[in-house]
Amino acid sequence: MPQEFKAGCTRPTPPEEAVKPISTENTIQKKEENAMIHVGQKAPDFSLPAYLKGKFVEVKLSEYMGKWVVLCFYPGDFTFV
Template sequence: MSLIGTEVLPFKASAFQDGKFIDVTEENFKGKWSVVCFYPADFTFVCPTELEDLQNQYETLKALGVEVYSVSTDTHFTHKAWHASSTAIGKVKYIMIGDPAHVISRNFDVLIEADGLADRGTFIIDPDGVIQTVEISAGGIGRDASTLVNKIKAAQYVRTHPGEVCPAKWSEGAETLKPSLDLVGKI
């Protein structure tokens, strides 16, 4: 079953951000746009490259009204230790959620049950707490966070312009489409 168009299910978790431990629930995803980025594990190989790349886009995403959350099945204590010991992760300013009970990973359908780890999953959530995009990648394939910026802009545009849709490779200011019978077979 697709998670597109569904509300984020309830959870409560501990997270690490800005040298502090904080609590996070599904309510944190309401009232603003959110990106939730699942990754397999701290102290690994591809994961720090992705999280650093996500940090490189963080200010741009924040300027769009987006909060970023990374999630793995590690604990918030492990996130703190990784943050203190890795040059790449030491740059991270966004919220790093621990999911050792696998509740969030199951809620987002990214848990690899046999391994107790999460797949690489990226979710864009609208201000109502509803999932608008889902992207899942195999463990050995790192993601490019720069692609999130245009996806967020497209999701925000479609939300504020009912009846319009954004075509492939759409960028802010580009032409959109207004689906109608007149367009059928003409694109």
């Protein structure tokens, strides 16, 4: 029977034991992923699709040069906080 789970602040994901790394190569890659960026570094440029006031647009970070930018990541739409 499917088990009901409590709604939390992350999107529902499989239990950790179900998503074991397939090889050591994978583990190394994971380490690199977790490398934090440093203050004083240039913000890596990117171009991403976005939703803005009723339209789908493409946003490039470098277009904001000359302005102060707050870039906020969050776990997912429809999460609680």
